[in-house]
Amino acid sequence: MKNWRTTGTKAPFAKITLLVMMVLTSYVNAQKREISITEALELSYSSNEKIKQYDERVQQRVYENKAAKGNFLPALNLLGGYTYLSENIEVNTSQISSSLDALGAKYGAAFIETYGEAIGLSGVTAESAFTTLNTVLGQFPSYPNMVVDNQQFPTAALTATQPLYTGGKIIAAKRYAKAELRSADIELIQVKDEIANELVERYLNLVLLKQVIKTRKEVYKGMLKHKEQTERAIQLEILPKHILLRAQVAVADAQKDLDNDLNKEQLAMMVLRTTMNLPDSIQFKVMDSITYRELYLDFEALLNTAYTKQPILGLIGQKEEMAKQALALEKSKFMPTIAAFGTYNMFRDELPVVPPQFIVGVQAQINLFNGFKDIHLLQAKKHLQKEVENAKEYATQQIHLLVQSNYINAQNQQKLYNSLSATVELAKENLRINTRRFEEGLGKSIDVIDASLLYEKAKIEQLVALNSYYQAIANLYTAVGEPEKIILFINT
Structure with missing residues (x-):
């Protein structure tokens, strides 16, 4: 099983330097600095508020685990007070x-x-x-009656207690605290995996929109050129005037689609900025495009990795340990508790009844009857163990399904992208031919417009398929517990 213990998420010097450089770049040069997907993930790990929240939870469990160790050590208490009696004590x-x-x-x-x-x-x-x-x-x-002539007196005593035997209660409590610490570690890993997957998804969506906008601008530019050619042809009385209306509608539609995607780009930028927790004063941009790379996946290897590294299974494993120790705690209630104690009395001469200066001894305590409460709680913890066992079995089945579905989806998106590559080339060639025929007076304006729209549709579908392909791979790696692996794949 993977060692789930992690270190804190404090930003290293390199990340701080990156933020300083970005601020200087934005204020001094007024230029946007490109952030790679790797840098974006590092910023998310160091700045995301949800990760900080769970890191604080880990620190909380660290100190609770240390506190549980204190049960093995003696307890030393200083008791002190002042007593006033309304009347002197009398012996009847x-x-x-x-x-x-x-x-x-x-x-x-x-x-x-x-x-x-x-x-x-x-x-x-x-x-x-x-x-x-x-x-x-x-x-x-x-x-x-004999009167003790002392109505007010101070009291002070130093007491020490050392548990000798508790039926396994202290050991079970320590192991329970350690399991809680490991659970907090795994929860932090799970949150970081979720943030990594979210970051990749939002980063890739922004790159996709940049590519779509580039295609929209290309089509819009082509539509404007076609409209100008149509206007010249009408001036030369080669084409009737109503042909220009179609070209104008095509330009307006292209402008509308371009403006819509530009707005989506701004929204996607805001969403990505939120994941990285960057202030609005820091301007940035993402990479212009992502090239296609073919990935060969081994399903069995991915599945074995998921069984080892999936945080959900790690959490359930710690829940098993916690249920085991909770059962041990309930069993300890049926065992005696033995402790050594010692007391040192101060201000002895001030007391109405003078106690000895030192008192030491050993005490044992065992519960004989409490309304069957302990028996019922013991049975409840046994059922808790069985519940966790069933939860582990169910989670294993769900992880198998999750890995398999993402594996199939990644393969399907890969096939879709490859099939669309030929479609884009054909659509591009079709646009070139129809544009050339129109320029030579052999083709129709509507053919150029239809070819432009066909090329735009095919190109955007290809871009969406490429994005879906990488998103599917990212989801697959997240399902197996290695979300950062997609970044290495993209950057290679």
């Missing part, structure tokens, strides 16, 4: 009177056992003394 002695009586009797019996002879109680045993004292103390009135 009525609830512990029996314990106090027993404690007093115990100490009294120990005293008699030790110093009984000195005070004239040498014959009294410790057991009898304890029983007598405990009975006597039990007859006394209740003890008054």
Whole structure:
């Protein structure tokens, strides 16, 4: 499987230099600089806002992946506060009177056992003394509550927790975060592929319009010349006056078609500028034409490349990993969680009840029952895995269909272009013959007009077929995950 990790999309120095040169060219020389399709793609990669958006998403996943590593490390927290009590704390002695009586009797019996002879109680045993004292103390009135004279005190403690065993939860979370990072990488590649395909399509459309406009101007120029020849022939009374009307209509139609395509060219320029994210102040032009090159395609090789490099399959592969780790997370809920902890208490002497300075230990926790929620979630994640498996199978079938349809389309467009080449040559020769016959007074004006329109139609159809041929190849390379390959093919 292809390594989907990518670097950032920051513009290198060469791209920045290109932009500076374009700005200087537009303001100093007031001339349009030609941008090759390669330069246009580099500008799109460095300036397109959608690519920047997904690059930021990658950076977000990078830090989330780093954050997931922190679950393996101990957590250290400093807790601090200030407490004020409306009244002093009191110990309710009525609830512990029996314990106090027993404690007093115990100490009294120990005293008699030790110093009984000195005070004239040498014959009294410790057991009898304890029983007598405990009975006597039990007859006394209740003890008054003991008051802790401290209504306000600060608290501070430093605590540390280190997970020892979580049933695989931390490892699954880390792998899940890594899969999300790889998914973001692949999404960025997918967006760049889409932008590359969009750039090629819009660039080629602009080149096509330039060629169509060139053909329109050629036909328009021919129509004007024919109209002038018709006017001279009418002045010489060789042709009737109504023949001029046909020539004038043909010139008007040619002018209309030319103006329409010029407007389309401006719109296509705006669309291409948007893909490259160039400001209106930077003037540019594209290459004048693209020559035909025959391409030999190996369908099986293309299909194998698609299975390896198609971003969709890469995304589904990461979805599989995420579903696997989500299942592992649910399984971890049925395992115990074991963690070591430690606490260092500060301001101990300020507290009503003095805690020890250090507390360390190990704790284990396991859920016994939560309404079958974990069991149901575990089953849900199992079905999620099966869903992703089915999605992968479906996507593989669709990619096979996509590659095959674009492969067939590229072959059909190639055949169409080759067949139109002969048609254009015949139409051009037909126009030359009819123009010559008219100039020699042997042909009709309508024949020249029809021949011009026939040549224009055939030539434009050939240009459209050439554009469709390259567009089909671009779509094919995009389908297999190598959209930039069409640029190498065009530039060669």
